[in-house]
Amino acid sequence: MSTAADMDVNMDVNMEARRILAVSISKLYASRAQRGGLRLHRSLLLSLVMRSARDIYHSSSRDSEPHSGPSPPEEPMDTTSSVEPERTVSEPQPTSPSAQAATEEPEAEYERGASGDKENLSPAKQSRKRRGKTSAAPDFLPSKRARLEPGEERYAACCRSGHPESLTSLSLNRVISAF
Amino acid sequence: TSDGAAGPGPGADMQWCFSQVKGAIDDDVAEADIISTVEFNHTGELLATGDKGGRVVIFQQEIENKNLPQFRSEYNVYSTFQSHEPEFDYLKSLEIEEKINKIRWLPQKNAAQFLLSTNDKTIKLWKISERDKRPEGYNLKEEDGRYKDPNSITALRVPVLIPMDLMVEASPRRVFSNAHTYHINSISVNSDNETYLSADDLRINLWNLEITDRSFNIVDIKPTNMEELTEVITAAEFHPLHCNTLVYSSSKGTIRLCDMRESALCDKHSKLFEEPEDPSNRSFFSEIISSISDVKFSHNGRYMMTRDYLSVKVWDLNMENRPVETYQVHEYLRSKLCSLYENDCIFDKFECCWNGNDSVVMTGSYNNFFRMFERSQRRDVTLEASRENSKPLQVLKPRKVCAGGKRKKDEISVDSLDFNKKILHTAWHPQENIIAVATTNNLYIFQDKVN
Numbered sequence: 001m002s003t004a005a006d007m008d009v010n011m012d013v014n015m016e017a018r019r020i021l022a023v024s025i026s027k028l029y030a031s032r033a034q035r036g037g038l039r040l041h042r043s044l045l046l047s048l049v050m051r052s053a054r055d056i057y058h059s060s061s062r063d064s065e066p067h068s069g070p071s072p073p074e075e076p077m078d079t080t081s082s083v084e085p086e087r088t089v090s091e092p093q094p095t096s097p098s099a100q101a102a103t104e105e106p107e108a109e110y111e112r113g114a115s116g117d118k119e120n121l122s123p124a125k126q127s128r129k130r131r132g133k134t135s136a137a138p139d140f141l142p143s144k145r146a147r148l149e150p151g152e153e154r155y156a157a158c159c160r161s162g163h164p165e166s167l168t169s170l171s172l173n174r175v176i177s178a179f
Numbered sequence: 180t181s182d183g184a185a186g187p188g189p190g191a192d193m194q195w196c197f198s199q200v201k202g203a204i205d206d207d208v209a210e211a212d213i214i215s216t217v218e219f220n221h222t223g224e225l226l227a228t229g230d231k232g233g234r235v236v237i238f239q240q241e242i243e244n245k246n247l248p249q250f251r252s253e254y255n256v257y258s259t260f261q262s263h264e265p266e267f268d269y270l271k272s273l274e275i276e277e278k279i280n281k282i283r284w285l286p287q288k289n290a291a292q293f294l295l296s297t298n299d300k301t302i303k304l305w306k307i308s309e310r311d312k313r314p315e316g317y318n319l320k321e322e323d324g325r326y327k328d329p330n331s332i333t334a335l336r337v338p339v340l341i342p343m344d345l346m347v348e349a350s351p352r353r354v355f356s357n358a359h360t361y362h363i364n365s366i367s368v369n370s371d372n373e374t375y376l377s378a379d380d381l382r383i384n385l386w387n388l389e390i391t392d393r394s395f396n397i398v399d400i401k402p403t404n405m406e407e408l409t410e411v412i413t414a415a416e417f418h419p420l421h422c423n424t425l426v427y428s429s430s431k432g433t434i435r436l437c438d439m440r441e442s443a444l445c446d447k448h449s450k451l452f453e454e455p456e457d458p459s460n461r462s463f464f465s466e467i468i469s470s471i472s473d474v475k476f477s478h479n480g481r482y483m484m485t486r487d488y489l490s491v492k493v494w495d496l497n498m499e500n501r502p503v504e505t506y507q508v509h510e511y512l513r514s515k516l517c518s519l520y521e522n523d524c525i526f527d528k529f530e531c532c533w534n535g536n537d538s539v540v541m542t543g544s545y546n547n548f549f550r551m552f553e554r555s556q557r558r559d560v561t562l563e564a565s566r567e568n569s570k571p572l573q574v575l576k577p578r579k580v581c582a583g584g585k586r587k588k589d590e591i592s593v594d595s596l597d598f599n600k601k602i603l604h605t606a607w608h609p610q611e612n613i614i615a616v617a618t619t620n621n622l623y624i625f626q627d628k629v630n
Contacts, residue, residue, distance in 0.1 A: 016463075016517075017463075020463055020517070020520070023520065023521050027523075035274050035276055036273070036274060036275065036276040036278075036299055036362070037268075037271070037273035037274070037275075039362060040361055040362070040380040040381070040408075040411055041362075041364075041380055041411045041413065041430055041470075042526055044408065044409075044410075044411055044430060045430065045466075045467040045470065045526065048466045048467060049463055049464065049466075049467060049520065052463050052466070053463055056463070
């Protein structure tokens with residue numbers, strides 16, 4: 001049973017995790033404009049922090065809910081990438097890094113969902129085809145011009161609307177497709 | 180090196196004095212002037228620095244002063260050259276920075292000096308040679324180089340070499356390129372003096388110093404599926420004595436020792452050095468602060484030292500499960516990791532170095548502080564490189580950071596530390612107690628106090 005005090009701590013942890021996620025996302029965006037290209041080491045470290053923050057955020061969200069119902073509604077899938085909808089289950093074992101920034105693989109990759117996602121994943125959907133290549137070029141694919149504003153706008157809008165679930169799902173998807 | 184070579188052990192008795200500072204005085208630092216690497220050569224007579232602008236500056240110890248103890252650490256500019264230029268990779272639409280990531284000297288074999296310098300993608304072998312004579316009295320050419328009319332030559336003479344002002348020339352003798360997909364973080368010359376390694380985030384290549392058009396890949400940690408990437412290589416070094424042995428550190432805080440005799444591809448390590456994580460220290464950032472930023476063998480080859488964000492660890496090569504010594508560089512930062520993440524300082528890559536007889540280790544910190552740890556006496560000291568303490572032979576006063584509670588006089592509180600002033604690169608003369616400490620754009624040289 002969670003007490004009121006536990007709920008408070010949970011809220012704090014929740015806020016902290018959200019803040020760290022926000023900071024991490026802006027760092028990932030900024031690193032696209034860096035001279036010398038994306039740094040694999042730095043991107044890996046950022047993704048580790050984001051993954052911890054996301055896991056803690058989701059587990060503290062879950063704990064503070066009166067009941068653990070079905071997953072919150074997902075953001076519509078980005079038509080320009082093959083990113084699967086973000087899942088909310090936090091695993092005891094870390095899943096693969098959410099963002100990998102290989103300098104030789106700038107196209108969109110996505111994170112495998114946790115094992116509990118199978119209900120929503122049909123074998124056909126598990127296709128790893130990178131649809132991002134064939135679709136119209138979105139404004140946040142790595143390009144010579146650094147278009148940070150749209151991503152930041154979307155993020156800010158998300159914050160204001162106060163949809164924490166959409167925040168995490170939106171942000172990681174956007175981040176991943178940025179690579 | 181022998182025990183007496185580096186002079187008396189530092190201990191708490193040792194005091195350090197300012198000797199020189201190189202670089203501009205302006206507070207407004209030009210980005211190209213940011214020092215990115217510092218390295219003494221094998222005798223300590225030469226000191227090389229590389230900067231973000233792709234330049235290498237070599238300082239030479241004044242020989243006349245070598246026998247005057249208090250002036251023996253006077254270094255003057257010997258050679259300056261542009262090692263790397265910015266490049267553009269058209270295929271990936273990426274700029275390749277000219278910043279010099281590492282310089283490594285080759286042991287001297289003849290009159291010339293050789294060093295390897297590398298940026299993110301290309302390694303170059305530079306020859307630095309002195310010219311103090313020039314030929315005069317050619318038969319076919321005038322002094323200014325114009326060719327004479329052959330009909331005007333009536334006699335033959337032998338050209339002679341006449342003295343001239345010393346000229347130091349740097350010329351690129353080899354360019355080792357196109358072998359790294361990721362960013363090069365380390366180079367290391369083998370004790371066999373024929374080969375060297377270069378390491379990027381995922382691969383380590385072995386080169387022959389004479390051959391530029393091919394290299395052997397000896398370590399490859401790239402997963403078939405990049406989504407499964409969990410760690411990268413952060414530093415690599417050859418053993419100083421055993422030409423078959425190398426180590427590489429990872430972003431997960433592990434070090435792998437590889438023996439090249441075992442197989443051509445050293446993906447399977449011979450030893451894995453890893454200390455179990457302290458569960459009480461777990462935080463959002465514990466993974467990233469355990470990333471090793473530097474690894475250095477001791478001169479005698481029996482130990483190696485690693486630097487992670489908060490500590491320096493000394494490992495006995497015969498013991499894999501934990502380091503034999505751990506030194507806290509700035510433990511007071513552990514509670515500030517979130518701010519350090521936000522201002523990017525948590526990604527700073529500090530280097531570390533041994534003194535000549537492996538009795539002391541040194542590394543940098545923030546606020547232009549640097550730390551020395553004396554191993555046997557377990558004594559440590561914090562010193563500061565600053566223009567305020569740069570009167571000739573001025574003794575450096577030990578500094579102290581107040582982690583919390585009541586701040587004593589002369590202590591600095593953690594919140595007053597300047598995180599823009601960081602010392603990432605330090606070097607220790609291989610034989611003497613002379614150290615080179617790089618702040619953002621200045622190089623400080625200190626020596627031990629002579630009584």
